[in-house]
Structure formats: structure tokens, C-alpha cells
Amino acid sequence: MDFYSFLIQSLNALQYGLLLFLVASxxxxxxxxxxxxxxxxxxxxxxxxxLAFALTSLTGNFFVAILLGIPLxxxxxxxxxxxLFAHLYKRDHLxxxxxxxxxxxxxxxxRSLLLGDDVHGIPVPEIFAASIPLNDTLSYPxxxxxxxxxxxxxxxxxxxxxxxxxxxxxxxxxxxxxxxxQSLGIDINRIYRTVFALGVALAALAGMLAAPIxxxxxxxxxxxxIISFVIVVIGGIGSVWGALIAxxxxxxxxxxxxxxxxxxxxxxxxxxxxxxxxxxxxxxxxKG
Amino acid sequence: xxxxxxxxxxxxxxxxxxxxAAGLAHAQEKVKVGLMLPYTGTYASLGxxxxxxxxxxxxxxxxxxxGREVEYFVVDDExxxxxxxxxxxxxxxxxxxxxxxxxxxxxxxLAMSKVAxxxxxxxxVPNAGADELTGPLCDANLxxxxxxxxxxSYAMGKVMAAKGHKKVVTLTWKYAGGQQAVDGFKEAFEKGxxxxxxxxxxxxxxxxxxxxxxxxxALKPDAVYVFFAGGGAAKFAKDYxxxxxxxxxxxxxxxxxxxxxxxxxxxxxxxxxxxxxYGDGLDSAKNNAFRLNYAKSYKAQPDVYAVQGYDxxxxxxxxxxxxxxxxxxxxELIKAMETAKIDSPRGPFTFSKAHNxxxxxxxxxxxxxxxxxxxxxxxxLADPARGCKL
Numbered sequence: 073m074d075f076y077s078f079l080i081q082s083l084n085a086l087q088y089g090l091l092l093f094l095v096a097s098x099x100x101x102x103x104x105x106x107x108x109x110x111x112x113x114x115x116x117x118x119x120x121x122x123l124a125f126a127l128t129s130l131t132g133n134f135f136v137a138i139l140l141g142i143p144l145x146x147x148x149x150x151x152x153x154x155x156l157f158a159h160l161y162k163r164d165h166l167x168x169x170x171x172x173x174x175x176x177x178x179x180x181x182x183r184s185l186l187l188g189d190d191v192h193g194i195p196v197p198e199i200f201a202a203s204i205p206l207n208d209t210l211s212y213p214x215x216x217x218x219x220x221x222x223x224x225x226x227x228x229x230x231x232x233x234x235x236x237x238x239x240x241x242x243x244x245x246x247x248x249x250x251x252x253x254q255s256l257g258i259d260i261n262r263i264y265r266t267v268f269a270l271g272v273a274l275a276a277l278a279g280m281l282a283a284p285i286x287x288x289x290x291x292x293x294x295x296x297x298i299i300s301f302v303i304v305v306i307g308g309i310g311s312v313w314g315a316l317i318a319x320x321x322x323x324x325x326x327x328x329x330x331x332x333x334x335x336x337x338x339x340x341x342x343x344x345x346x347x348x349x350x351x352x353x354x355x356x357x358x359k360g
Numbered sequence: 361x362x363x364x365x366x367x368x369x370x371x372x373x374x375x376x377x378x379x380x381a382a383g384l385a386h387a388q389e390k391v392k393v394g395l396m397l398p399y400t401g402t403y404a405s406l407g408x409x410x411x412x413x414x415x416x417x418x419x420x421x422x423x424x425x426x427g428r429e430v431e432y433f434v435v436d437d438e439x440x441x442x443x444x445x446x447x448x449x450x451x452x453x454x455x456x457x458x459x460x461x462x463x464x465x466x467x468x469x470l471a472m473s474k475v476a477x478x479x480x481x482x483x484x485v486p487n488a489g490a491d492e493l494t495g496p497l498c499d500a501n502l503x504x505x506x507x508x509x510x511x512x513s514y515a516m517g518k519v520m521a522a523k524g525h526k527k528v529v530t531l532t533w534k535y536a537g538g539q540q541a542v543d544g545f546k547e548a549f550e551k552g553x554x555x556x557x558x559x560x561x562x563x564x565x566x567x568x569x570x571x572x573x574x575x576x577x578a579l580k581p582d583a584v585y586v587f588f589a590g591g592g593a594a595k596f597a598k599d600y601x602x603x604x605x606x607x608x609x610x611x612x613x614x615x616x617x618x619x620x621x622x623x624x625x626x627x628x629x630x631x632x633x634x635x636x637x638y639g640d641g642l643d644s645a646k647n648n649a650f651r652l653n654y655a656k657s658y659k660a661q662p663d664v665y666a667v668q669g670y671d672x673x674x675x676x677x678x679x680x681x682x683x684x685x686x687x688x689x690x691x692e693l694i695k696a697m698e699t700a701k702i703d704s705p706r707g708p709f710t711f712s713k714a715h716n717x718x719x720x721x722x723x724x725x726x727x728x729x730x731x732x733x734x735x736x737x738x739x740x741l742a743d744p745a746r747g748c749k750l
Contacts, residue, residue: 077578084570181400189404191591193598193624203604210577211604286567287598287624289591291402295565327571330562338534338563 073331080206081327087216089323090223091282093316095296096303097230098274101267103301104310105234105247108157108268109165111172113300114293115179116272120145120279121288122183125192134197134284141280142273149272153265161250161264180290192288219281226274230312243267247310302341306348308355317356321348390431391680391687394457396447396472397486399436402590403464405620406665407436410486412658413669414461417677420653425673426680433457437468444471452479458687459484461672464665466490466537473502482679482690486672487665489615491540494716496747500694503715505671505702508743509537512614512635513544515721515738516585519635520545520612521552522737525582528554531572532587534561541587541614549585557581567595573603584609589616594624601628618726619664632726635737638664638706639722640730650705662705671704675711678702714745 073081099113123144127137156175160168195201196215203211234240246253246260254260278296286292303322307314322341329340336343348356395414397407411434418430433455435447444467451457452475460476460483463469469488476483477499485493485504494504520528528549532538538561546556557579560572576584584605588596593616600606606628614635622629650670654662662670675697682696683689702709702717709719721738724731 074578077574080574081571084574088568088570184400184404189402189408191594191621191624193594193626195626196602203602205604207577209580209605209608210574213602215602285595285598285602287591287594287621289402289594289624290404292591295567326568330568330571331575334561337561338566 076207080210081331082324083212085324085327086320087220087323088327089320090220091278092299092303092322093227093319094219094223094278094281095275096300096307096315096319097226097312098271098278099300099304100307100310100312100315101230101274102271103304104315105243106161106264106267106271107247108160109168109172110271111169111297112175112179113172113271113275114295114297115176116145116149116275116293117279117282117296118183118291118293119148119179120276121283121286121292122187122192122279123276124280124283125194125288126187128194134194138277138280142277145273145276146269148276149269150265152272153268157268158261158264176293179293184290189290194284194288196284213285215285219285222281227312227316234312239263239266299341302345306345306355308352308357311355311357314355314357318348389428391425391428391459391685392431392433392455392457393425393676394433394435394451394455394460394462396435396437396451396460396462396468398439398464399434401439403439406464406487409663409665410461410464410669410672412654413662413666413671414486414673416650416654416657416666417670417673419657421673421677425677426683426685428680428685437463437465439463439465439468441465441467441471444468445475448472448475452476452481458482459676461486461669461676463488466493469493470497473497473499476501480690482676482687482693484672484676486668489540490536491743491746494712494714494743494748495745498714498745498748498750500750501690503675503697503711505675505704505717506668507637507719508716509540509615510544510547510743511716511719511738511741512637512721513541513587514548515723515741516612516614516635517545517548517550517554518552519633519723519735519737520583520585521549521554523583525610526554527557527581528583528585529558529560529576529579529581530556530585531560531562531569531576533564533566533592535564538564538587542585545585545614565592567592569596569599570603573599573605576605576609577603581609584611586611586613586617587615588613589619590621591624593617594621597621597625597628597632616664618724618731622726622729622731629726634724634726634731635721636664636724636731637717637719637721638667639724639733641732642706642722644705644707646703647705647707664706667705671702671706674704675700675702709740712742712745713750714743714748715750716743716745718742 102110123141124137128134200215200218203213205211303318307318325344330337399407464487466488482501487506489509491508530542612633618634678700679693679697683693707720709717712718718740720736721741722733723735723737725734
């Protein structure tokens with residue numbers, strides 16, 4: 073691999089890592105801060121992609137679709153929390169796993185009934201449709217760079233929200249000691265509802281943004297679920313920065329693994345996870 | 361005692377009458393068809409198309425197969441190899457089906473074929489392309505109405521060599537299907553004087569292609585050969601075009617890259633060349649009638665999967681008709697299928713010794729929303745059936 077290829081592959085890795093962070097960020101919130109094992113996280117990603125597809129077909133504009141999709145996802149998340157997840161905080165992890173696994177099946181079936189099982193696509197929005205030529209054969213799609221930029225903005229925004237705002241302070245306090253926060257007169261239920269809705273919206277947003285480059289198809293959620301859990305665990309449960317660092321590590325490991333060790337490409341991500349956990353059993357940045 | 365005897369006599373008389381009327385007592389019973397196909401998950405639309413095709417032939421044939429009414433036993437195989445053995449056993453042991461039809465996923469089909477072989481049940485594969493099914497695992501009771509991975513890939517190797525491409529890079533998922541496709545391609549391409557610079561694979565069903573596109577751009581081959589299907593196929597074609605490679609390095613694929621994915625690919629699909637045993641614009645009386653009937657019945661355009669389902673029913677009908685609906689004459693039934701010429705919408709085909717279709721492979725080009733057939737690089741191509749002892 074010459075130096076120039078190395079640079080391009082690094083760009084690929086960076087961009088893939090940021091995309092992974094976008095998908096995993098919602099899981100960091102829900103799993104890390106609320107302690108809910110949410111297997112349906114991938115389904116929210118899938119729902120986001122299908123939402124983008126349906127709304128783009130209806131409105132004819134991808135940006136309008138995203139603007140409509142985010143409040144819908146937030147409302148959907150809040151409703152799910154109120155109806156189902158609110159009853160689970162004091163229960164066993166096993167019951168959370170059962171519920172969220174059941175949700176995967178229900179969401180897939182509803183999707184199949186409403187929109188069928190075909191593969192769909194959304195064109196990349198006109199203004200980002202161009203590619204930047206890197207050399208005489210290869211160019212880089214602008215839209216991928218836009219996604220990377222959105223991911224960085226979101227990472228900073230999330231960090232600011234959790235570390236620097238009053239709401240963030242309450243969220244952090246709630247994750248340490250639910251009962252104490254409640255006895256201080258803070259409505260912990262409302263905070264949990266907000267966090268869960270935010271988690272769902274982040275996953276859905278990831279699906280919406282990824283839809284133009286990844287195409288929209290049944291089962292797309294299950295592909296991102298496992299890698300999201302890997303990232304959250306490597307990063308340190310509940311840490312936004314940790315998830316970002318972990319996503320970038322995975323991005324690099326996966327990209328260079330595919331190129332340099334193609335026979336072990338499927339393994340390398342989990343190898344990295346094993347090594348990191350041996351070195352730091354609680355993840356790179358344990359929330360504190 | 362008297363009444364029982366009278367009842368018995370009456371039954372005998374009735375049975376004799378039935379024999380006289382239809383020739384055989386069997387003809388009065390419904391023939392049991394077990395459909396084990398994916399009705400949920402990624403391949404659900406394929407399972408539905410196969411079922412529709414199968415049922416369309418039955419209704420064109422007056423609602424009968426081999427002169428007998430048809431009773432369906434349907435199981436959703438979920439494309440899950442882990443559940444395949446149990447599902448196949450249910451249909452064979454509990455429902456006692458006369459023929460087992462399935463399935464899409466090769467892993468599931470391999471497991472099914474094992475159960476069918478142990479129970480000596482007639483089985484027809486309407487899609488799964490694993491070379492083994494009509495190779496080392498071939499069986500007298502096992503027929504396939506679709507294709508073997510080797511067939512379209514081999515044809516594509518020949519096409520690309522004939523186009524004068526010398527250096528090629530291949531890319532596929534690292535699983536048996538992808539491996540067999542690449543092997544078939546290489547066999548013909550290297551025979552035609554071409555050279556494969558690099559075989560690249562990624563884990564199934566990973567769809568992050570960017571590192572490979574960078575590799576391809578660095579290697580600068582004359583052309584790229586890939587095997588992908590479904591959502592991954594759509595994403596690959598889009599990524600390939602977005603990376604600017606589509607204009608400088610032509611992309612070829614065998615199989616299903618552009619089947620059911622053209623809309624999802626959008627502009628990126630236009631002009632792509634693929635090889636398969638079916639395509640759009642095959643102008644024959646049979647195909648036109650098939651497409652018209654299908655569109656009327658299901659309010660949808662048929663695809664290659666519907667054709668394969670249709671031909672599964674058709675092939676079974678030939679066998680069953682030859683024995684006048686008497687499934688106990690298995691050897692004769694199989695003999696009739698082996699020697700039959702199936703009048704398929706894809707063009708007529710016969711079965712090879714290993715029971716795989718000996719069929720035309722078409723070169724198709726994506727134009728608008730169709731896989732237009734532009735050439736027939738292989739006429740009546742038979743799978744080499746390596747390892748089959750039939």
C-alpha cells in the first residue's frame with residue numbers, strides 16, 4: 073500500500089467510524105445511561121431509513137423528510153417509553169431483552185405489511201450528489217463527507233448536553249441513583265422519557281442519513297445492532313466520548329482489516345474488542 | 361353384523377366404481393404439495409414470487425397436477441438453516457407430502473435435501489443455486505428448476521474474455537454462494553486468456569465497500585466482476601458509481617445483482633451488464649402469455665423467481681401426468697421428468713443427468729427499469745455436475 077492509498081483508506085476509516093458513532097450514540101444513551109438493554113436499537117435505525125424512504129416519496133424532498141422524521145421519531149420513542157419501557161426499569165435485564173427482542177419481530181412484520189419486502193433506494197440529495205476527484209480513477213462522494221460533518225456536530229452536541237446543561241446534570245444524577253434524584257423533587261420519569269426518545273431519534277436519524285448511501289432493505293437493522301453494542305462496550309458504557317473513540321477504532325480496524333487481512337476481516341472487530349476489554353475491562357472511558 | 365357386511369360391500373362397490381371412472385383410486389385424493397419457502401425476512405418477496413408462480417401453473421392447468429387436485433402445506437423457512445431440518449421433517453413425516461418444494465437460501469436447501477434423501481421424498485429446488493445440490497449431493501429424487509451458481513458465472517467469464525478484458529478484480533461476500541460464483545467465472549475467464557489480479561471478499565452480509573473501491577482504483581483493472589444480491593447489491597452499485605469508478609472501470613456481475621434492485625440503485629443501475637437464465641424482453645409466445653397471466657392474477661410483474669416457481673409446478677406435473685397421478689410409481693415419475701422438455705418462460709430446457717436445467721444463459725443490460733436481454737452467450741449450458749454419481 074503506497075502512502076496515497078493509505079491516506080484514502082484512512083479517510084474511509086474515519087468516515088465509516090463516524091457513521092458507526094452516529095448509529096451507536098443512541099444506544100450509548102439508552103443502554104449506558106438508562107441501563108436498558110435495547111435489542112430493538114437496530115430496528116429504530118431500520119424505521120428511520122424506511123421513514124426517510126416513505127416521507128421522501130410523499131414530499132419529494134429528502135430534507136423535508138428528515139425535518140418531519142425527527143419529531144415523529146421523538147414522539148414514537150416517548151410513546152414506547154410510556155407504554156412499555158417505563159415498566160421495566162426495576163425489572164431484570166432478561167425481561168428487557170425479551171421485550172426488545174419481541175419488538176424487533178413486531179417492527180419487522182409491520183414493516184413487511186406496510187411497505188413490503190423489496191429493496192428500496194433514495195437518491196442522494198441534489199446539492200450533495202457530486203463527488204470530489206481524488207485521483208484519475210477514484211473520487212469521493214460529497215454526501216459521505218456531509219454525514220461525517222453531521223456526526224461530529226452531533227458528538228459535540230451530545231457531549232455538551234450531558235456534561236454542560238442542567239438536563240444533562242439530572243440525567244447523569246439519575247443514572248447514578250434514581251431514588252435519590254426523585255426525592256430531590258426532580259421528575260425522573262420525565263427525564264427518562266426524554267432520554268429514551270432522544271435515543272430512538274438518534275438511531276432513526278442515523279437510518280435516515282444513511283438511507284441514500286446504504287439503500288433501504290428488510291433486516292438492515294440487525295446489521296448495525298451488534299456493531300453498536302461492540303462500540304458501546306469498548307467505549308465504556310454511558311460515555312459519549314468513549315463511544316466516539318471506540319467507533320473510530322472500529323472504523324480503522326475494519327477498514328484496514330479488510331485490506332490487509334482479508335481472510336480475518338470478519339474477526340478483527342471482535343479481536344479488537346477482546347484486546348481492549350483485557351486492557352480495560354470497563355471500556356476505554358468509564359463514565360464517572 | 362349384517363349391516364357391517366353390507367357397509368363393507370358398499371365400500372368395495374364404490375371403490376370399484378371409482379376405479380372404473382378415474383382409472384385409479386389415487387386420482388380421487390388430492391396430491392400433497394409441501395411449500396417450504398421464506399415468507400418473512402430478507403427473502404420474503406422471493407418466497408412469495410415462487411409461490412405465486414407455482415400456483416399460477418396449477419390454475420392454468422385447471423387447478424390440478426397430474427389430473428389430481430392440489431392440497432398445499434406451507435411452511436415459512438425464515439431462511440434459517442438451523443430450523444431447516446425440523447421444518448422439512450414436519451412436512452415429510454407429519455403432513456406426508458408427495459413433493460417438497462424449496463427453497464431460496466442455499467444453506468436451508470442443503471439441509472432440506474438431506475432430510476428428503478433420508479426419507480426418499482421427491483424434492484424440487486425452485487431457487488437455491490448451491491453447486492452441491494446437483495453436484496456431490498445430487499440424488500435421483502432431487503430436481504432443480506433454477507440454476508447452479510456455476511452457470512451464469514461461467515457465461516460471464518466467457519463474455520468478459522470475449523470483450524477483450526485481460527486483467528480483472530473480483531469481489532464478493534465470503535460465503536459458499538459467492539465463492540462458487542467467482543470460481544465459475546474464473547474457469548471461463550482464464551480459459552479465454554484473462555487473468556484475475558486479485559480476489560477480494562468481505563464477510564457476509566457486511567456492506568461497507570469503501571476500502572475495496574479504493575483498492576480497485578489503485579489496482580486499475582480492465583474490469584470488475586462481482587457477485588452480490590438484494591440490499592447489498594443495491595448499495596454496492598450505488599457506491600461504485602459514487603466513487604466515480606463506473607465511468608472508468610466497467611462493472612460486470614452474474615446472477616441477481618440487478619434483479620429487484622434497479623429502483624433502489626436509481627441512476628447507478630443504468631447500463632450494468634449481468635448474466636442470468638432469465639431477463640426482460642424475451643419475446644416468445646410462452647413468455648408473453650406467462651407475463652400477461654401473472655400480471656392479471658397478482659397485479660405485479662413476474663420476475664425470475666416467479667418463473668422458477670412456475671417451472672417447479674410444471675416439471676412435477678410432467679412426472680405426475682406420466683404415471684396418471686400415481687405417486688407410488690416413483691421410478692417412472694422420475695424417468696418422465698428426466699426426459700421432459702420443460703416449456704419454460706425462459707425458453708425450453710431439459711434436465712441434465714444431475715437434474716439441473718440445461719438452459720440458455722442470457723446477457724442482460726439494464727435499460728430503464730428492465731434487465732433487457734441483449735445476447736445469449738451460452739445456449740443450452742449444462743452444469744459440469746462435478747462429484748455427482750447419477
